[in-house]
Amino acid sequence: MAGLEVLFASAAPAITCAQDALVCFLHWEVVTHGYYGLGAGDQPGPSDKKSELLPVEWNSNKDLYVLRYESKDGSRKLLVKAVTVENSMIINVLEHGSQQVSDLTLNLNDYIDSEHLVDFHRVYKNSEELRSRIVSGIITPIHEQWEKANLSPHREFPPATAREVDPLRIQPQHPHTSRQPTWYVDIGTVRGGTWQSKVSSAPAFWPEDQKKSPEDLEGTKEIC
Template sequence: MAGLELLYSCVAGSITCPQDVVVCFVHWEIVKSGYKCLGLGDEPRSGDKKSELLPTGWNDSKELYTLRYKSNDDKSNFLVKAITVDSTLIFNLMDSATEQVSDLTMNVSDYVDADHLQTFESVFKNAEDLSQKVKSQLLPSVPAPRKEDKSQTQTTCRRQATMTCSCRRKGTPPLLTHPGPLPVS
């Protein structure tokens, strides 16, 4: 969980409730996935700049947290809202490029030890589970690059090489397509 301790150390003095801890954790996951925070609220403001840090006043309201993010390649923007309902925190994330919305609902006490809010080493419970939930339920999935079958690639390369070599030997130009399988030498 590289970087989380550093981020937590930066904001520990302003953390006053368990919800703050979870919002900090989700922010860290978003930054890890290639985004930077632009600021607070629903609308852009003059002076917004991309940062890995949480902006000043990020936790002024304990009932509603609203943060905006931009991808490092500037291709997408997120609006993240976290709403406190009793001991539950409900996250909504909207990708403004695709207008897709994802959400995550969690019981805060399952992930935060409220007696140790200022101590990074003991504030998180089930951090791995929380990380997995944020990645799988809240953050938009990026399609994995298509993997080509290695054996098929090798066969195709052998066929192309055989076609080129056999055509050169016969003095004819290589064919672009071949109606059937080529003999492999």
Template sequence: MAGLEVLYSCVASSITSPQDAVVCFIHWEIVKSGYKCLGSGDEPLNGEKKSELLPASWNTNKELYTLRYRSNDDKSNLLLKAFTVDSSLMFNLMDSATDKVTDLTVNVSDYINAASLQSFESVYKNTEDLAKRLKSSLLPAVKDEKSVKKERRERFTDTQPQPDHDPLRVPTRNPRASYPQNWTDPLSPFSVGRADLDPFSGTTEGMIVDPLRAGFPRSGFDPSSGIPGVLPPGAVPPGARFDPFGPVGRHRAGPDPDHLPPPGYDDMFM
């Protein structure tokens, strides 16, 4: 409530209704949020200056209160209107920067002791509840200077570069973890065709089909032992690929002359 007592003391002589006291409270909450009053009425007047005080003619019309505010950084203007409806006050607040309008209805007797209008110590009641309603309904987009400074510090902290952090660097991944351990590393530049480049690597990823290394059952033929009548022993290095340039073994049966006999070949009269 700091500051409200000074404000109330300045205008106590002009407060003649409980509605005046409510408007005074709302005014001070707006000032605390980082605004100052320019004047009353819808239209600005020449020579207006921002002030924390209420203007001279702020409560001339008891049926309709109209006050204008400007933020301390001059980036936003507010227009506050309060309508008296029976024992209630209906507040409308428009932010000129966003054209957003908020509203709040206050039952005056819930927050003002009508018999104590000239005594600040006893005129208000349930002020914490009223302030809470103001911030949640009428002033949702209006923030006090402390909140604004705190948000600026948080944004500044968030934008500071962290140690060992490069915002342009693509996050590293470890695709090796998703492959079985007995697989060759797919990221290695020597993994493709390694069996062709290195016959002694023990891998089978080559492009050349080797019947002796392709995973199919072997015939037991070892080219390093030589081929009788064709290659002497040792002509093919041990473990080297060997593509036979002829049938393995020289005693394989030849084709049968009667493999494809003509029709009627067994006719005794032909």
């Protein structure tokens, strides 16, 4: 966890409670995901500056921590609020551009050893789990929603021409091609002295004098 020890050392003189130590860890995780700290409080102030360190007066209120961040490429701004409720800390993050919000609740006793607040090597417990929960509960949802909000949801189509949209345009009529009449032949069979007709289309090579219409070929005929 490169950088966390240096950050903790710079903030250690001001860390006096478990929630201070947790916010220090949270700040480090946000910074490692491509952000600079801007300052404390909801609104920009004259002392604001981009920094990887915690801003001045970052823990002046032990019940409510308010920190502002900006991504290193300047495309995103975060407002982070952490509220202490008994032995828990409720963290709320707002991304200004997309107005997306993510929330996370952490039990202080699960991750902070209040008996060793000044000892970096003993103050944090279950550090990898804490990192995972911050990333999955705050960082990833904010980034995913921001990316979705900035994707173009529509496809571009070329403009229609006047010919394509003219409601009075008459579609071209295709002339019907002439068709030759269909001729048939009787290919029936003889059963008990009676010719039983079976009508079938005549192939092209069939003699013309044997081609007839279906009506002429219906029924049965006595053979003499």
